[in-house]
Amino acid sequence: MALDRRAELGEFLRSRRARLRPEELGLPEYGSRRRVPGLRREELAQLAGVSVDHYVRLEQGRTLHFSEAVLDAVARALRLDDVEREHLHRLARPWNETDHATPPLQRVRPGLQRLLDSSADVPAYVVGRDTDVLAWNHLAAALITDFGALPPRQRNLARLVFLDEGMRDLYADWPAKAADVVAYLRLDAGRHPGDPRTAALVEELSAACPEFRELWAEHRLKDKTHGRYVYQHPVVGRLDLGFETLRLPDDPDQALIAHTAEEGSPTQTALRLLSTWTRPAFLDVARPGTSGEDGALAG
Known part of the structure; x- marks a missing residue:
């Protein structure tokens, strides 16, 4: 059984939201009312300049048809480095035949x-x-x-x-x-x-x-x-x-x-x-x- 790429995408985004602090990004702090670590989805969507529904669909893996511009905006809002940004694009791209294929045996020349x-x-x-x-x-x-x-x-x-x-x-x-x-x-x-x-x-x-x-x-x-x-x-x-x-x-x-x-x-x-x-x-x-x-x- 292969890894669930949609689940990987959602867990990755949630883990990156959790490491950000609202005060570091100039967002208001809600004190005891904040029940989740890091940023809320609504706050992340605001920083990325996308609709909340658009971001939620991305994080939940409901579809894998997002433009590079949207993914880049989310990456900037999450402060992803180059390796993380590439990983996000890879997880969020549409499926193709190679995603389901078992890679060939590895050979050393x-x-x-x-x-x-x-x-x-x-x-x-x-x-x-x-x-x-x-x-x-x-x-x-x-x-x-x-x-x-x-x-x-x-x-x-x-x-x-x-x-x-x-x-x-x-x-x-x-x-x-x-x-x-x-x-x-x-x-x-x-x-x-x-x-x-x-x-x-x-x-x-x-x-x-x-x-x-x-x-x-x-x-x-x-x-x-x-x-x-x-x-x-x-x-x-x-x-x-x-x-x-x-x-x-x-x-x-x-x-x-x-x-x-x-x-x-x-x-x-x-x-x-x-x-x-x-x-x-x-x-x-x-x-x-x-x-x-x-x-x-x-x-």
Whole structure:
């Protein structure tokens, strides 16, 4: 069963109304008479310059035939950032055939795997839809987990972060990492609302982990671009690593994530030690090519 895009649209808009405060926008405060957090629908419609009925139909998902101008006005009134604005347009556009289609199996080109393998001093991996880990090099496996030793279905960042106890110790700020993963998964779910595998993953994690349930209900969105995570590695200790994300021009669902350390830093020294100590153990790892049952990740 796929995610309900109309329900997603309504919940997203309500969550964004709830985070705004009337006094911040120059609206009168009604004190104890205000029974809902954030803005009322009427107030949001006023700020957006649309009729209350028009906005209510949008939030309730009664129709998905709204002009870009109306959606842009609502986005401005809600103070959405670029990622949130794009998400709103995606959820509110009319249905088409691809919305109901299950996306094809994910494949990593051999050349991309060779690029990963040649980056001996840089932990790098490829993330696909639903946070599936599609390919990796030996140092990414040494840093995060031995992906090759996992069943294909478990090579998934969301499952690992929320269901693998070791991940809670690996990330110095696990709550921040967990929030980022959920926000990225939420964004990806909006890109493929008809994929039943996304809905199954969300249902599985919601049932298994209360932290995931709470974060999913917040409707936060975050693309993976660049940033920094601190790892508490069991072998080499603290690693303060930046990361950069490169998207494939011909397959934007795939992103190559590469971690870097500052030149001359203790993290760079520790990372080189980790690479030297662990490389032989990962040289013979079978390399994935698809997300099917033939050796790579199942979605």
